[in-house]
Amino acid sequence: MTATIGSRMLRKEDPKLLTGEGKYIDDIHAPGELWMGMVRSTMGHATITSIDTSEAMEMPGVHAVYTGEQLQEMGLWIAPLPCAWPVTEDMVNPPHFPVAVGEAKHVGEIVAVVLADSRYGAADAAEKVIVDYDSLPAVGSIEAAVAGDVMAHSDLESNKAFHWPLIPDPEGTEKAFAEAAHTVEARFVQQRLIPAPMEPRGCMAIPSPAGGDITFYSATQVPHILKVMIAATTGIAESKIRVIAPAVGGGFGGKLNVDADAILSVTLANHLGVPVRWTESRTEAAGSSHQGRGQIQYISAAADADGKITSVKVHLDADMGAYMMLITPGVPLLGSFLYTGVYDIPNLSFTCDGYFTNMTPTDAYRGAGRPEASYAIERIMDMMAHEIGITPEEIRARNYIAGGEAFENYDAASTLVFDSGHYRPAHDRALEMAKVADLRAEQARRRDAGEAKQLGIGMCTYVEICGLAPSRALGGLNYGAGGWEHATVRMLPTGKVEVVSGSTPHGQGHETAWSQIIADKMGVDPNDVEVLHSDTAKSPLGLDTYGSRSLAVGGVAIAMAADKVIEKAKLIAAHQFEAAPEDVEFEAGSFSVAGTPSKSVHIQELGFAAFAAHDLPDGMEPNLQEQVSFDPPNFAFPFGTHVAVVEIDTGTGGVELIDYVAVDDCGTQVNPLIVEGQVHGGIVQGAAQALFEVANYDEDANITNPSFMDYLVPSAAEMPSIQLDSTVTPSTSNPLGVKGVGEAGTIGSAAAVINAICDGLSPYGVTDMEMPATPQRVWQAINNSNGGAA
Amino acid sequence: MDVSMTVNGSTHANDVEPRTLLVHHLRDGLGLTGTNIGCDSSSCGACTVHMNGESVKSCTVLAVQADGQDITTIEGLADTARSDGSSTGDMDWHPMQEAFQQCHALQCGYCTPGMVMASVSFLKENPNPTEAQIREGLEGNLCRCTGYHNIVKAVESVAGGAS
Ligand code: FES
Ligand code: FES
Numbered sequence: 001m002t003a004t005i006g007s008r009m010l011r012k013e014d015p016k017l018l019t020g021e022g023k024y025i026d027d028i029h030a031p032g033e034l035w036m037g038m039v040r041s042t043m044g045h046a047t048i049t050s051i052d053t054s055e056a057m058e059m060p061g062v063h064a065v066y067t068g069e070q071l072q073e074m075g076l077w078i079a080p081l082p083c084a085w086p087v088t089e090d091m092v093n094p095p096h097f098p099v100a101v102g103e104a105k106h107v108g109e110i111v112a113v114v115l116a117d118s119r120y121g122a123a124d125a126a127e128k129v130i131v132d133y134d135s136l137p138a139v140g141s142i143e144a145a146v147a148g149d150v151m152a153h154s155d156l157e158s159n160k161a162f163h164w165p166l167i168p169d170p171e172g173t174e175k176a177f178a179e180a181a182h183t184v185e186a187r188f189v190q191q192r193l194i195p196a197p198m199e200p201r202g203c204m205a206i207p208s209p210a211g212g213d214i215t216f217y218s219a220t221q222v223p224h225i226l227k228v229m230i231a232a233t234t235g236i237a238e239s240k241i242r243v244i245a246p247a248v249g250g251g252f253g254g255k256l257n258v259d260a261d262a263i264l265s266v267t268l269a270n271h272l273g274v275p276v277r278w279t280e281s282r283t284e285a286a287g288s289s290h291q292g293r294g295q296i297q298y299i300s301a302a303a304d305a306d307g308k309i310t311s312v313k314v315h316l317d318a319d320m321g322a323y324m325m326l327i328t329p330g331v332p333l334l335g336s337f338l339y340t341g342v343y344d345i346p347n348l349s350f351t352c353d354g355y356f357t358n359m360t361p362t363d364a365y366r367g368a369g370r371p372e373a374s375y376a377i378e379r380i381m382d383m384m385a386h387e388i389g390i391t392p393e394e395i396r397a398r399n400y401i402a403g404g405e406a407f408e409n410y411d412a413a414s415t416l417v418f419d420s421g422h423y424r425p426a427h428d429r430a431l432e433m434a435k436v437a438d439l440r441a442e443q444a445r446r447r448d449a450g451e452a453k454q455l456g457i458g459m460c461t462y463v464e465i466c467g468l469a470p471s472r473a474l475g476g477l478n479y480g481a482g483g484w485e486h487a488t489v490r491m492l493p494t495g496k497v498e499v500v501s502g503s504t505p506h507g508q509g510h511e512t513a514w515s516q517i518i519a520d521k522m523g524v525d526p527n528d529v530e531v532l533h534s535d536t537a538k539s540p541l542g543l544d545t546y547g548s549r550s551l552a553v554g555g556v557a558i559a560m561a562a563d564k565v566i567e568k569a570k571l572i573a574a575h576q577f578e579a580a581p582e583d584v585e586f587e588a589g590s591f592s593v594a595g596t597p598s599k600s601v602h603i604q605e606l607g608f609a610a611f612a613a614h615d616l617p618d619g620m621e622p623n624l625q626e627q628v629s630f631d632p633p634n635f636a637f638p639f640g641t642h643v644a645v646v647e648i649d650t651g652t653g654g655v656e657l658i659d660y661v662a663v664d665d666c667g668t669q670v671n672p673l674i675v676e677g678q679v680h681g682g683i684v685q686g687a688a689q690a691l692f693e694v695a696n697y698d699e700d701a702n703i704t705n706p707s708f709m710d711y712l713v714p715s716a717a718e719m720p721s722i723q724l725d726s727t728v729t730p731s732t733s734n735p736l737g738v739k740g741v742g743e744a745g746t747i748g749s750a751a752a753v754i755n756a757i758c759d760g761l762s763p764y765g766v767t768d769m770e771m772p773a774t775p776q777r778v779w780q781a782i783n784n785s786n787g788g789a790a
Numbered sequence: 791m792d793v794s795m796t797v798n799g800s801t802h803a804n805d806v807e808p809r810t811l812l813v814h815h816l817r818d819g820l821g822l823t824g825t826n827i828g829c830d831s832s833s834c835g836a837c838t839v840h841m842n843g844e845s846v847k848s849c850t851v852l853a854v855q856a857d858g859q860d861i862t863t864i865e866g867l868a869d870t871a872r873s874d875g876s877s878t879g880d881m882d883w884h885p886m887q888e889a890f891q892q893c894h895a896l897q898c899g900y901c902t903p904g905m906v907m908a909s910v911s912f913l914k915e916n917p918n919p920t921e922a923q924i925r926e927g928l929e930g931n932l933c934r935c936t937g938y939h940n941i942v943k944a945v946e947s948v949a950g951g952a953s
Contacts, residue, residue, distance in 0.1 A: 014891040015881060017899025020824015020864035024900065027823035119818065120807070198828045198836060198900040198934045249900030250934050282829040507898030507935050673894045680937035681897065708833035716925040716938035
């Protein structure tokens, strides 16, 4: 079999997953395991007055019940759950222990833990624990947090956790607004979303019978980060902790945290000397796993008489939830650099205030800060077009960086340098594929005929920041780690290639993509490549998978390590040929001497030569293995144009997404099949934010739709087929020219869908639509309008 | 309570608590962990298996209700195709498994066993569906990764191949 960078190779991961042999966390068992059952706060904010565990203790199969107070006294941890991103020196970060002591601060916070010998037994016993609460006033919305009449934490005097500014040129911004021919401003709500990977979270800690070591299985995106953080939180030495992520059923950011359950299972297993496990239930997840988004955005834009945008000003009020989790405060900041979008806008002013509420903590969800930014700038571009009286296409064309032509190393107002871009081809192709001219004609016809079903066409031209991240840039943002990735490539004695990946898949197809990179570089069959990952014993160094970083950082590290192996192999080949290394050529896996192609040796044969070491060049170390830690010099900036077409039933307010076109540019593609899959899934998640999904809280901070009954993850029936194409503008940030694509779909689609709805409803005077655009909201907007035009 | 059922062609007799869900019996009792659990409100379809040839959400069925019934899970699907001669490809899988790989209709794979089982029984009832019918027919199965596009293509390709 041959495969190269760019082939549509079928995935190596599929056979196990298609036959039920994939092992997810809940499929793995250990003898003697105890199940944790979590007793969770049913109150948004309350004093815990008493906890009665006696009845639970009597239940059959129950081994122990611990309250927060008892666990605190047992001294199982040395630090609260970690926040690795204190965004400012004076950020307020109240201690967040795995189990609440004294005061519960959100529905779902753990107040006691049951250990029982079965899944059902743990659930039964948890229900028998009687907790008495004195309710406290709760903060159930960002608005309430900002108003500050009620404190989310009783011992704090303000709900505000931090203020973070990015204002590179304050005078420039003010001047642009003072001199503007047109200004528009808007307030957008980025509702809270539940990441909802189809596999709920879960974990199991197994103490080894001797030596005090712990093997920790977790449905996590970040086994390496987890290992460091477990050590730092529990005081157990890193050398004694092995973290394994088995098959992981999706993440989308929802599995990149250090949660209470992880610390509880590790420390209780260590304490009791038996395996301790937990599997989240779907409804429980609304309070046990972090949520995404949760921002109110205030944005204004200034333009000159020609419709050239001269400045963008943004303020965010961001909902942290009850506590700071791993990167909670950093998420809105990840978007800060993108509020000028794909446009040549000379001034940006951005501020963000983070607030505590009594809701589930927020943290990363697919796109993390960047979909929010893209939404705001892409909505305000449409509003500005409307204000000036030009089309959405036209205002974009007038404002593209480099006029829509190809560019490299663009200095953005945000202070970042965009690696490369070429925006106009994707724009033109998307409009052509969507047949926008025909759609406009049909739209006009329906408007004139006053038909009940109106058409709306919306576009979004996004850019995102991928390849997280240059370590120095992270240092500048006060992030508590680096952004490099590690890889090892070994040519084994048998001629098989072993690749050790520091990035960690949960559906992305790393085994396939990494095999293709190796096959392309080394000229071997991709089936001769074995990829080791997701186990800190096999892959001790790594920074895992999030922020569309796996390929742009981890994949690049693998390619670089392969190059080093080839370099060393070449020296061995030259030695065997008794030729000068400069005269040795490498082609399709074989070394030969220039001019004498008959004499050749395949790189897979040199694995044994390097291993046996009978006849290596003087001074050369045996074995053919190389490792690379790649720290990218810059981020990568993928981009694209999306077009959404909606049909709006003006009688019911129902919105149907009837067509979707996306032309994305993620630089060089390793496997277009995988790229397309990532884009499809991302588009549906973003469209779901626009149309269906919201975690609803009442004013007492109770979530009112925690299960899949009423948290509306869309099915196939609600989504259309998606038309895709791509352009290829290689990144200049890495030698493969790759940019990353995991979040692109989500970053482009919410704005495209809402722009389409606003376009469809423009005859009714509708200029904005809050997400999700439920039939009720849409109907209301139509009926609030001044008479209706259709 | 004693229950006995045929699962993937072999008979299993066990003693279960009356409240045990079929999905837990299959997974924890019989060790057939291919069938997954994605929710607690009968909404996601990750747990779909065939009971007497028709798809059911095994989290909505008690193990005792499956007493005496014939169950097929993802682990047994390829065997059913091999025995009726419909298996395809190098792996000798059920054509639906084959189509899912060819069309890249799975990413994390968590919804996949349920999605494949639901697709197989959907096509049995509706061998020549339109795209809209496929989408409606799979409404009870959620996938968070693929955006459904390639799943629909996989089902279409099997339908097209069979017709
Ligand atoms: S687990 Fe059965 S429908 Fe979700
Ligand atoms: S493939 Fe991941 S949920 Fe469907």
